[in-house]
Amino acid sequence: MNNILIEPQRELWQSLVTRPQVSTLAMEKLVSEILIDIRENGDAAISKYSLKFDSYETESFLVSEEDIDDAVNNIEPRLIDAILLAKNNIEKFHTAQVEKKIKKIETSSGVTCWRKNIAVENVGLYIPGGTAPLFSTLLMLGIPARLAGCKKIIVCTPPGKDGKINSTILFVAKLLGLKNLYRVGGAQAIAAMAYGTESIPKVDKIFGPGNNYVTCAKKLVSIEGTAIDMLAGPSELAVYADETSEPAFIAADLLSQAEHGIDSQVILVAKNIDIIENVVIEISIQMNALSRKKIINESLVHSRLILIEDEEKAFDFLNLYAPEHLIIASENAKKLSKKVSNAGSVFLGNYSSESSGDYASGPNHSLPTGGTANTFSGVSVDSFIKKITFQKISKKGIRNIGTSVEAMAEAEGLDAHKNAVSIRLKKLGV
Amino acid sequence: MNNILIEPQRELWQSLVTRPQVSTLAMEKLVSEILIDIRENGDAAISKYSLKFDSYETESFLVSEEDIDDAVNNIEPRLIDAILLAKNNIEKFHTAQVEKKIKKIETSSGVTCWRKNIAVENVGLYIPGGTAPLFSTLLMLGIPARLAGCKKIIVCTPPGKDGKINSTILFVAKLLGLKNLYRVGGAQAIAAMAYGTESIPKVDKIFGPGNNYVTCAKKLVSIEGTAIDMLAGPSELAVYADETSEPAFIAADLLSQAEHGIDSQVILVAKNIDIIENVVIEISIQMNALSRKKIINESLVHSRLILIEDEEKAFDFLNLYAPEHLIIASENAKKLSKKVSNAGSVFLGNYSSESSGDYASGPNHSLPTGGTANTFSGVSVDSFIKKITFQKISKKGIRNIGTSVEAMAEAEGLDAHKNAVSIRLKKLGV
Numbered sequence: 001m002n003n004i005l006i007e008p009q010r011e012l013w014q015s016l017v018t019r020p021q022v023s024t025l026a027m028e029k030l031v032s033e034i035l036i037d038i039r040e041n042g043d044a045a046i047s048k049y050s051l052k053f054d055s056y057e058t059e060s061f062l063v064s065e066e067d068i069d070d071a072v073n074n075i076e077p078r079l080i081d082a083i084l085l086a087k088n089n090i091e092k093f094h095t096a097q098v099e100k101k102i103k104k105i106e107t108s109s110g111v112t113c114w115r116k117n118i119a120v121e122n123v124g125l126y127i128p129g130g131t132a133p134l135f136s137t138l139l140m141l142g143i144p145a146r147l148a149g150c151k152k153i154i155v156c157t158p159p160g161k162d163g164k165i166n167s168t169i170l171f172v173a174k175l176l177g178l179k180n181l182y183r184v185g186g187a188q189a190i191a192a193m194a195y196g197t198e199s200i201p202k203v204d205k206i207f208g209p210g211n212n213y214v215t216c217a218k219k220l221v222s223i224e225g226t227a228i229d230m231l232a233g234p235s236e237l238a239v240y241a242d243e244t245s246e247p248a249f250i251a252a253d254l255l256s257q258a259e260h261g262i263d264s265q266v267i268l269v270a271k272n273i274d275i276i277e278n279v280v281i282e283i284s285i286q287m288n289a290l291s292r293k294k295i296i297n298e299s300l301v302h303s304r305l306i307l308i309e310d311e312e313k314a315f316d317f318l319n320l321y322a323p324e325h326l327i328i329a330s331e332n333a334k335k336l337s338k339k340v341s342n343a344g345s346v347f348l349g350n351y352s353s354e355s356s357g358d359y360a361s362g363p364n365h366s367l368p369t370g371g372t373a374n375t376f377s378g379v380s381v382d383s384f385i386k387k388i389t390f391q392k393i394s395k396k397g398i399r400n401i402g403t404s405v406e407a408m409a410e411a412e413g414l415d416a417h418k419n420a421v422s423i424r425l426k427k428l429g430v
Numbered sequence: 431m432n433n434i435l436i437e438p439q440r441e442l443w444q445s446l447v448t449r450p451q452v453s454t455l456a457m458e459k460l461v462s463e464i465l466i467d468i469r470e471n472g473d474a475a476i477s478k479y480s481l482k483f484d485s486y487e488t489e490s491f492l493v494s495e496e497d498i499d500d501a502v503n504n505i506e507p508r509l510i511d512a513i514l515l516a517k518n519n520i521e522k523f524h525t526a527q528v529e530k531k532i533k534k535i536e537t538s539s540g541v542t543c544w545r546k547n548i549a550v551e552n553v554g555l556y557i558p559g560g561t562a563p564l565f566s567t568l569l570m571l572g573i574p575a576r577l578a579g580c581k582k583i584i585v586c587t588p589p590g591k592d593g594k595i596n597s598t599i600l601f602v603a604k605l606l607g608l609k610n611l612y613r614v615g616g617a618q619a620i621a622a623m624a625y626g627t628e629s630i631p632k633v634d635k636i637f638g639p640g641n642n643y644v645t646c647a648k649k650l651v652s653i654e655g656t657a658i659d660m661l662a663g664p665s666e667l668a669v670y671a672d673e674t675s676e677p678a679f680i681a682a683d684l685l686s687q688a689e690h691g692i693d694s695q696v697i698l699v700a701k702n703i704d705i706i707e708n709v710v711i712e713i714s715i716q717m718n719a720l721s722r723k724k725i726i727n728e729s730l731v732h733s734r735l736i737l738i739e740d741e742e743k744a745f746d747f748l749n750l751y752a753p754e755h756l757i758i759a760s761e762n763a764k765k766l767s768k769k770v771s772n773a774g775s776v777f778l779g780n781y782s783s784e785s786s787g788d789y790a791s792g793p794n795h796s797l798p799t800g801g802t803a804n805t806f807s808g809v810s811v812d813s814f815i816k817k818i819t820f821q822k823i824s825k826k827g828i829r830n831i832g833t834s835v836e837a838m839a840e841a842e843g844l845d846a847h848k849n850a851v852s853i854r855l856k857k858l859g860v
Contacts, residue, residue: 079841082834089537089831096533097545103526107519107792115527115793118771120805136838168841205805223653227805246857252850259846286853290846337820341548345819351854352823355847359838360831362537363545363819375550375635375657377817387807389775389793390767393782401519401790404512408566408789411509411598416689416720417785420682423716424781427676 003304004276017321019370020234020263020302024216031216035191042197049188054130056163056183061199063165063181071170083172086139086360093362094144097381110397117385119149120227122201124193126208127157129185133166134209136358140365141207141379142176148384153178154201156193158185186210190217194226205229207379209366229379233369234263237354238323238343240314241279242271244331246350250275251282253327254303255296256355262298267321268305269314276305315339322373325354342374398424433734434706447751449800450664450693450732454646461646465621472627479618484560486593486613491629493595493611501600513602516569516790523792524574527811540827547815549579550657552631554623556638557587559615563596564639570794571637571809572606578814583608584631586623588615616640620647624656635659637809639796659809663799664693667784668753668773670744671709672701674761676780680705681712683757684733685726686785692728697751698735699744706735745769752803755784772804828854 008016037045043061051057075083104114125141128134138155145153155178159165165183173181182200184192190210196202205227206218215231222228237257239250254266270276283300287293308314315336318326322342330336333348340346344367347354358365366379393401402425409417438446467475473491481487505513534544555571558564568585575583585608589595595613603611612630614622620640626632635657636648645661652658667687669680684696700706713730717723738744745766748756752772760766763778770776774797777784788795796809823831832851839847 079837082837085538085831085834086838089541092537093535093543096535105523105526105792107522108515111519111786111791113523113792115810121771132843134842136842219653223649225800225802227802248853248857249850252846252853256844256846256850259844286849290849292844292846296846333822340818341551342816343818345821348820348822349824351825351828352821353828353835353850353854355839355844355850356541356823356828356831356835357821358835358847360834361541361821361823361827362535362543363821368816370655372655372657373816373818375816378819380545380817382812382817386772386798386803386805387810387812388770388773388803389808390778391775391782391787391791391793392763392778393786393791394779395781397791398781398783398786401515401786404515404790405783405786405788407506407509407512408516409785412564412566413562414686414689414722414785416682416686416722416726417788419716419720420679420686420783420785423678423682424783427678 005304005306007307007309013317013320016304016306017371019265024212024219027212027216028220031187031213032220034187035217035220038188038191038197039195043199046184046188046192046197049186050184053186054158055161056159058163058183061182061184063170063183067165068170068174068181071167072174074167075171079168082360083175086136087143087175089360089362090139090143094147094381098147108397108400110394110400111391113389113391115387115389117387119151119385120205121150122152122203123150123384124203124206125153125155126189126206126210126214127155127169128210129158129166129169130160133169135166135168135172136365137208138169138172142172142178144364144379144381145384146176148381150384152180152201154180154182154193154203156182156184156189156200158189159183187213187217190214190221194221207383229366229383230368230376232366234265235260236265236324236369237327238267238269238318238321238325239327239329240269240318240336241275242330242332245275245329247275247278248282249350249353250279250329251286253354254279255283255286255290257325258296258299258303259290259292262295264299266303267323269308269318270305271309271311271314273307276307279305311336312339322371324367324369324373327352327354344368344373344378395428399428399430402430435734435736437737437739443747443750446734446736447801449695454642454649457642457646458650461617461643462650464617465647465650468618468621468627469625473629476614476618476622476627479616480614483616484588485591486589488593488613491612491614493600493613497595498600498604498611501597502604504597505601509598512790513605516566517573517605519790519792520569520573524577524811528577538827538830540824540830541821543819543821545817545819547817549581549815550635551580552582552633553580553814554633554636555583555585556619556636556640556644557585557599558640559587559596559599560590563599565596565598565602566789566795567638568599568602570796572602572608574794574809574811575814576606578811580814582610582631584610584612584623584633586612586614586619586630588619589613617643617647620644620651624651637813659796659813660798660806662796664695665690666695666754666799667757668697668699668748668751668755669757669759670699670748670766671705672760672762675705675759677705677708678712679780679783680709680759681716683784684709685713685716685720687755688726688729688733689720689722692725694729696733697753699738699748700735701739701741701744703737706737709735741766742769752801754797754799754803757782757784774798774803774808825858829858829860832860
């Protein structure tokens with residue numbers, strides 16, 4: 001952690017908000033070959049790649065009900081309780097996003113317009129498995145998909161070499177009432193959901209994080225036209241600290257984000273140099289006890305500890321960075337949070353650890369990375385619906401707005417547009 | 431209009447919902463050269479392409495206040511009234527989309543979470559100009575951008591060969607208080623907004639329709655990472671008709687959509703063959719009076735008139751087609767509209783002409799095309815904001831959810847995530 005910067009000039013900021021570059025160019029050729037193969041050869045191609053990349057053979061991609069039921073008996077009661085609490089909180093937070101009431105608006109007399117939320121019909125959730133079975137992500141995607149009312153929800157997740165899916169993932173699937181689980185991972189899973197195969201149905205929209213192959217496949221199918229939630233890049237955390245912060249907590253938060261992968265990035269913006277120094281000491285102490293120390297050491301190479309005394313300036317920097325996660329580690333967090341304009345999710349105060357948000361507090365953990373938080377939102381119920389506009393123009397309505405439409409259509413040189421109104425006005429004797 | 435299909439089998443439907451293909455592959459090479467040139471050479475490159483493609487020379491891209499003020503005096507009072515009415519209706523409809531109230535949710539005791547809508551800071555609106563100056567699109571994009579509270583809104587639109595911007599576009603800009611207008615069009619305008627040049631600022635998100643070059647440029651910059659509203663394909667209209675429909679109105683609506691371009695597509699799904707026959711007769715009568723007859727004739731080649739007697743089946747087909755615009759030309763439109771699950775915007779009843787929605791009724795006319803209405807929504811205030819989640823976990827809160835986070839982090843093998851909670855619980859003596 002030698003990347004300490006003291007009051008960097010604004011001219012340097014752009015270089016300081018740059019993320020570690022992930023080049024997918026070499027990967028794109030390989031992944032696009034996989035996509036083509038699966039589009040053309042379906043299940044047979046999936047089997048081939050599953051054996052090649054994930055070293056397992058399977059006769060059926062669909063996970064059986066017995067497999068799911070068996071899993072339920074394998075979960076520790078302590079973990080079950082934890083998952084039930086998380087489910088409850090995630091459901092509470094996301095239920096508030098469901099808009100049930102339709103607001104009808106009469107824009108002109110006789111012209112009634114409204115929007116209606118309608119679920120995306122078929123969605124596919126990709127859940128990383130193997131060595132990192134992210135059952136928390138199944139909660140974060142499955143719950144809003146259910147609340148939105150998606151008709152068909154399928155899940156693809158890679159098994160271990162024994163062909164078995166992680167029990168906790170199966171437990172969560174059962175808990176959420178998800179029955180269509182397929183044991184397939186990687187780019188081949190994304191291709192299967194984008195095109196459909198003999199056993200895996202094509203979906204309208206694909207969700208979920210994954211390794212670089214998965215992300216590359218999502219990028220390619222999205223260019224072709226399949227909707228996706230987002231392209232999840234390496235994880236990021238920025239922490240803002242002042243004299244009311246707890247350096248030991250900040251160190252723990254930075255370490256927790258750094259353990260995701262060697263390309264993760266953590267940034268501390270602090271109001272005084274003491275905090276930075278204390279955080280550095282705490283990092284070196286806490287690190288020793290952590291199992292993923294090797295990953296953390298590599299990812300800390302990209303990290304930055306930045307002194308910016310002026311609060312306004314500090315938040316200007318943080319907004320330029322547009323972090324996936326932002327912790328405002330201060331007793332004044334509430335006031336300071338008003339300065340946030342770009343971030344995926346914000347954690348206020350010394351006791352709001354980012355990892356709490358990853359699992360159990362309620363908000364979604366699928367968030368925009370790489371600076372895209374300046375325009376994109378995290379996954380929510382909104383991600384599983386589309387908003388369709390409706391309008392009903394009565395005879396009175398067309399009398400009221402018809403001549404305006406005629407004038408504007410004429411001015412744009414579109415006389416068939418004008419005619420569509422004129423013919424109606426004529427019928428009404430206008 | 432010979433494309434009449436009688437009760438087509440479901441197996442054929444997929445082929446019937448296929449859109450006219452627009453291949454951009456050849457274009458992509460040229461457009462990506464333009465993008466690189468503008469990224470490297472800024473204003474000088476824009477000038478070069480403006481002269482080459484749009485035949486005009488200019489010393490300044492920024493439109494002066496005098497130019498804008500002059501324009502205002504050139505607009506016919508009848509058109510001014512029409513635009514004011516449209517502005518009023520569009521504002522009314524979009525104002526209802528602004529969420530002011532923040533719902534705070536206590537998911538567990540001491541864990542408070544909420545979402546806050548924050549405007550995208552810098553947005554760029556592309557407005558087609560030249561022979562088809564779409565001032566209506568400036569209303570449709572400028573109004574929600576204003577309502578969302580975007581700090582900087584710039585507009586790029588190509589001038590005529592005399593270097594002048596269409597007066598009505600300038601009038602609308604002034605009406606909406608938009609001052610940063612640049613006379614530049616085509617792929618070069620998209621590049622300028624994506625990268626920034628000496629005179630045109632880089633934006634966070636680019637909106638607006640355009641010709642194939644514009645769409646191709648938007649596609650390429652979006653792959654690179656600039657946010658865009660959508661890739662607007664050729665315009666589409668599907669009409670559902672039954673015995674209560676007015677064939678003359680339907681013909682006028684189909685013609686109005688067909689005049690957009692030779693790649694536009696119009697589809698009629700009718701409950702009985704008489705309607706189809708009467709619509710065909712009406713089309714041939716009305717067509718003669720229309721100035722864009724040549725375009726209409728070409729675009730009608732892609733059109734289809736389909737007889738499906740069963741209502742349920744008819745809407746299954748329409749939902750598979752997922753049209754940009756859907757008119758339910760029936761006195762039972764309200765009831766039938768409940769069957770709609772995929773569409774951009776729906777028009778109910780015999781007097782709701784699609785062209786009214788293009789200009790003046792209130793809902794947005796920037797809508798998903800090409801079947802993407804199965805997952806995407808049209809432009810709304812939502813398109814100009816992102817939703818940031820916030821959470822405040824108190825000491826009590828972490829006591830309540832901390833052990834759950836620990837258990838889940840442990841099960842996912844992320845012990846630094848666990849540690850970030852444990853260190854806090856320890857401090858609290860838990």
